Amino acid sequence: MNSEAAMITILENAHVVDIESGEVLPDRHLVLENGTIREVGEGAASLDKALRIPVDGRFVIPGLIDAHVHATAYTADLSQLPRQSPMYVAARAAGLLKAMLKRGFTTVRDVGGAEFGLAQSVEEGLIAGPRLLYGGKALSPSGGHGDHRSRGMEHEEGAYAQVSLGRRCDGVDAVRRAARDEIRRGAHHIKIMANGGISSPTDRITSDQFCEDEIRAIVEEAEMADLYVVSHTYTARSVARAVRCGVRSIEHGNLLDEETVALMKTAGAYLTPTLSCFRALADVGEASGFPADRRDKIAQVLDSGIRAVEMAYRAGVPMAYGTDLIGPMQERQLDEFALRAEVVAPLDLLRSATATAAELVRMQNEIGHVRAGYRADLNILSANPLEKGVLANFAHHLELTIKGGIVQD
Template sequence: ARGLAEGLALGPRLIHGGKALSQTGGHGDLRPLGDDSAPCCENRPNFARIADGVDAVRAAARDEFRKGAAHLKVLLSGGVASPHDEIAAVQYSEEEVRTAVEEADNHNRYVTVHAYHPRAIDRALRAGVRCVEHGNLIDDATVDLLLERDAFLVPTLIAYERTAELGRQAGLPESSHRKLTEVRDHGLAALEKAHRAGVNLVYGSDLLGPLHSAQLEEFTLRAQVQPAADVIRSATSTAARLLRMEGEIGTLAPGAHADLLVIDGDPLADLTALTHPQRHLRHVVKAGTVL
């Protein structure tokens, strides 16, 4: 991220959250079940670091902000890619989550959480979390809480579609396939429920490694239940509000960064103008420079 910001490398404007926080045995604890060694969280090549208890969560949050994180991600439920925890499991106590939120607020940052189930999502929202990633199993009460707290929801539907297609050949265990089916079957309905209620929806993909090439297919999935304009807002103006960068990105306005896609077509009439760049993309502009 620093290299991009300083112009040392060519790439997009990158707003990163550092390493996610996971409890022992949580979604980010990828040690084999027979491994009793203490995790070396800060330096190991992993997407998360393990922090248990209020003091450890506080220290880990401060360290991620020290290293430049623009927000903090906390893992609050089981996940598809972590084979040994249940989707409905709640990870982290409310006191630990509140501690992460307090530290984020002290640094003028915010917390977003990985969570699928209302038990975990509701705990996060009551603790002051700003954003929820995934949220496939939300119910009406959780939708009401999202609205009450003016929080944001980032569905990631394409991740489940692509993982279902390629997971077995990539070695995804059977336990993960069962969880994948559960969240995949409820994802589109959850998106429609949140959209109809007026929840702040942001575009995301959660695609890993070789699956990155499918990220634009999220537009196609969302268009099944959302108008094109709302899908586009989720990737532009609403995303900017989540990042607290409204007026800087995600808009065509004086004083904003001129980060633009110039396309041949009208995505409001046909979203394939965005999902088929080989046919429609003419220019990528970053900060006013045509790349």
């Protein structure tokens, strides 16, 4: 059912999970008004003319945050995106975003592809979906992870600039212009490709991308706009280069080592592992249409990912929840919980998709907690998420999602 955000909604008899302390606060009521949590109190709330929802002892947690999505990547063959109509891609993206919201994700960070028009459509209620924090197009050097031209292709198709996940820029002046252009378009962060990748046709996993002067120039542009830089990186060497140059958010990090983890901890950098992406590619990549000539790259990073998570977790590096799924594999968005559960405790696993991710996207005073004054982004679960195995079966236990005070159908 839907309710107007301006209406007062009361959640009654709720077990509220305190993300900071790890405590479960029993028999609470939550008063939601104008899209925010007005009150979290004990016992019953005495308010007239309110929509009352009996929670009956179920568990209330913040809405989930996925810090690494590609909302426009409806196909697993990313080289096909530039050949499609931008309007068709937007329609497909609307379906992907609606499905994310149904899984309990109320905020997502897009790190390549989404732009202001899609985010505005969500904010205006034209399409259903999580709050969309976008970076526009990822910046990539020629031949890098954001360059999906084949070896024999000199120029992109005409629609490339509109619907691709990345944009090519080479040299300090060019990367500054590209960063400024994405900032002009309203980017919440700037994404760079600083390492080779799986889906790109002409690079290697081990290749460093962008020289350090280029990375520093992009970081400087972002910081002048009070933004931060997100970096696609696998190898310890590429991660270290990015962190030394001021990158705040490291994506993937599968081939980390202890020395680089210590560097990240000292620098205050965040790690967003994406184990679900590599598992999905290994399991169903071929059936999903992922190009055959790139599947041999998957083995280089698949098994190392969980070891990197374990190293970072032991060292206290803050980790956000991310998935990086493309095409039909996006239905596996909740799998990240089960994959990390092997080495991460339930509370910290839940924090990664709530409070820690909120800190990463600099919205820690708005989302990521069930507190008065925060946005009314909530999930109601039938079981205690702090107990082993519950998060791994999140979809089974999810009973209700509320975004901005509105109950989602």
